Amino acid sequence: MRAVPARAASAKDDVTVKLIGIFKKLIAEGALLPGGRLPAERELAETFGVSRSSLRQALKVLEIMGVISQRVGDGTYLNSGAQRILGEPMEFLILLDGISFHELMEARLIVEPALAARAADRASDEDIADIRRELIAMQTGDPSRLTAHDLLFHQAIFRAAGNRVCGQMFAVVHRSLENMIRLTSQLVTPDHTLNLHRRIFEAIRKRKPEDARRRMEEHLLDAKSLLVRAMKDREQTDRQTQIAVLSKASRRGLTARSGRKRV
Amino acid sequence: MRAVPARAASAKDDVTVKLIGIFKKLIAEGALLPGGRLPAERELAETFGVSRSSLRQALKVLEIMGVISQRVGDGTYLNSGAQRILGEPMEFLILLDGISFHELMEARLIVEPALAARAADRASDEDIADIRRELIAMQTGDPSRLTAHDLLFHQAIFRAAGNRVCGQMFAVVHRSLENMIRLTSQLVTPDHTLNLHRRIFEAIRKRKPEDARRRMEEHLLDAKSLLVRAMKDREQTDRQTQIAVLSKASRRGLTARSGRKRV
DNA sequence: GCTTGGAGAATGGTATAACCAATTCTTGCC
DNA sequence: GGCAAGAATTGGTTATACCATTCTCCAAGC
Numbered sequence: 001m002r003a004v005p006a007r008a009a010s011a012k013d014d015v016t017v018k019l020i021g022i023f024k025k026l027i028a029e030g031a032l033l034p035g036g037r038l039p040a041e042r043e044l045a046e047t048f049g050v051s052r053s054s055l056r057q058a059l060k061v062l063e064i065m066g067v068i069s070q071r072v073g074d075g076t077y078l079n080s081g082a083q084r085i086l087g088e089p090m091e092f093l094i095l096l097d098g099i100s101f102h103e104l105m106e107a108r109l110i111v112e113p114a115l116a117a118r119a120a121d122r123a124s125d126e127d128i129a130d131i132r133r134e135l136i137a138m139q140t141g142d143p144s145r146l147t148a149h150d151l152l153f154h155q156a157i158f159r160a161a162g163n164r165v166c167g168q169m170f171a172v173v174h175r176s177l178e179n180m181i182r183l184t185s186q187l188v189t190p191d192h193t194l195n196l197h198r199r200i201f202e203a204i205r206k207r208k209p210e211d212a213r214r215r216m217e218e219h220l221l222d223a224k225s226l227l228v229r230a231m232k233d234r235e236q237t238d239r240q241t242q243i244a245v246l247s248k249a250s251r252r253g254l255t256a257r258s259g260r261k262r263v
Numbered sequence: 264m265r266a267v268p269a270r271a272a273s274a275k276d277d278v279t280v281k282l283i284g285i286f287k288k289l290i291a292e293g294a295l296l297p298g299g300r301l302p303a304e305r306e307l308a309e310t311f312g313v314s315r316s317s318l319r320q321a322l323k324v325l326e327i328m329g330v331i332s333q334r335v336g337d338g339t340y341l342n343s344g345a346q347r348i349l350g351e352p353m354e355f356l357i358l359l360d361g362i363s364f365h366e367l368m369e370a371r372l373i374v375e376p377a378l379a380a381r382a383a384d385r386a387s388d389e390d391i392a393d394i395r396r397e398l399i400a401m402q403t404g405d406p407s408r409l410t411a412h413d414l415l416f417h418q419a420i421f422r423a424a425g426n427r428v429c430g431q432m433f434a435v436v437h438r439s440l441e442n443m444i445r446l447t448s449q450l451v452t453p454d455h456t457l458n459l460h461r462r463i464f465e466a467i468r469k470r471k472p473e474d475a476r477r478r479m480e481e482h483l484l485d486a487k488s489l490l491v492r493a494m495k496d497r498e499q500t501d502r503q504t505q506i507a508v509l510s511k512a513s514r515r516g517l518t519a520r521s522g523r524k525r526v
Numbered sequence: 527g528c529t530t531g532g533a534g535a536a537t538g539g540t541a542t543a544a545c546c547a548a549t550t551c552t553t554g555c556c
Numbered sequence: 557g558g559c560a561a562g563a564a565t566t567g568g569t570t571a572t573a574c575c576a577t578t579c580t581c582c583a584a585g586c
Binding site for chain 1 (some may be wrong): 291327348352358376
């Protein structure tokens with residue numbers, strides 16, 4: 001056996017990781033400003049002393065996360081806001097941890113009442129106008145966009161609560177639940193949901209935090225039970241097996257029971 | 264002018280995005296099981312009809328997000344749990360949106376009292392034992408690991424609240440705040456924090472949700488004001504400018520005021 | 527002077543080939 | 557049976573070439 005290298009191999013030397021770290025530092029230091037344009041890939045690669053392929057791996061990670069945007073023939077730009085930065089990761093989190101819609105609704109039940117109370121405490125007049133706007137849109141707008149406005153109503157409350165961290169997080173949770181929530185709208189009249197929303201809104205408008213918390217809790221508990229009923233109705237979900245080309249590979253090596261497992 | 268291609272160019276045709284979508288489907292369908300081993304890169308590339316470089320871009324994204332792990336000479340494996348899946352994205356979110364420690368503490372203030380109340384409602388005996396363990400570790404353990412156990416105490420409460428979504432999210436928030444929280448421990452005696460923790464624990468143990476909520480709020484408000492004091496004390500943070508090689512590039516083209524801006 | 531083409535440059539997207547280092551598997555010797 | 561050397565496999569990295577899109581810029585035409 002050859003002599004074991006002395007250096008600890010625990011810390012990964014991955015070039016991609018290093019590059020991402022560099023970009024992180026650049027952003028933190030303000031060398032890279034939102035909306036700003038990065039040098040060309042070929043130039044960046046030379047600057048960092050890596051190949052273009054390696055650099056592209058790092059850039060791709062940043063693009064998928066929503067940190068940058070790349071356009072052919074144009075260039076690479078640092079995104080101003082982090083709109084959908086938690087989107088992809090959250091979807092994989094749901095997949096990998098096998099998180100059910102039930103648990104997602106639970107998360108809403110934990111957080112959103114608290115956010116509603118917060119909103120009642122410190123919503124500006126403008127915030128309240130925003131919330132009212134979504135309420136009215138649900139009432140008079142296109143019925144097909146009812147679920148969309150439902151969620152926008154909730155997100156307006158998040159903004160009123162004045163915390164972008166929570167806002168970002170639950171915008172993602174909402175998106176993951178959107179399709180399921182749409183199912184529930186067939187079980188009740190639009191007025192049903194609307195009334196519950198109105199009660200939340202009134203509590204916020206009247207600056208009654210504890211009321212807002214209770215109303216929100218009430219609304220989400222109702223939505224949750226509706227969701228359970230809706231899911232029971234359709235029992236089996238439609239399994240898509242579009243990628244036929246992969247069935248072979250999956251039988252061979254894609255499952256857990258393949259050889260060469262880690263000891 | 265040449266004839267404009269008829270196909271809408273709005274939907275991105277990015278191969279990497281497609282590949283990630285494929286992997287997502289494979290995981291969703293169960294063709295890929297946690298802990299399972301994926302085929303070799305060269306084989307996957309051939310299966311999907313893409314180059315190895317393109318495939319590697321997709322795999323790298325998944326690896327950074329924590330979905331898979333790659334080991335040289337061994338292979339690529341699907342991770343069982345999504346431990347740190349929101350870590351990187353959250354850090355970029357904080358950077359890009361310019362989220363301050365203040366806002367992070369606000370987020371904790373919104374969510375953690377609600378989680379504490381939840382924990383008081385439904386913690387198992389085992390959960391309570393876990394929380395107690397962290398409390399004792401703070402009391403008798405290594406003083407240098409006091410902050411670590413402080414945060415572990417909070418995360419034990421998250422687990423007791425029984426929601427992995429919230430748990431994942433705020434484990435990340437905690438990590439982002441860890442260094443700053445450590446600063447505050449110099450301003451008070453260990454007993455100070457310990458007592459506040461004990462009161463939260465007792466409320467949970469005695470199954471008093473509203474008490475737990477209040478105690479947690481009390482603790483976080485205290486921590487927040489300590490944090491403000493600590494920050495005032497050191498005023499200027501040490502700016503690290505490690506990547507000297509980049510200062511040139513940043514002066515040239517990395518800032519927002521470069522040419523070729525989007526119209 | 528202003529608009530309008532069009533050529534050429536720049537840029538991101540992809541594919542191919544080659545080599546390296548780490549790990550695992552296989553083989554054959556003792 | 558155990559073990560060590562070599563072969564095969566696998567991810568990590570680099571280099572190069574080509575494509576399609578977009579932008580820049582200058583000259584021709586009005």
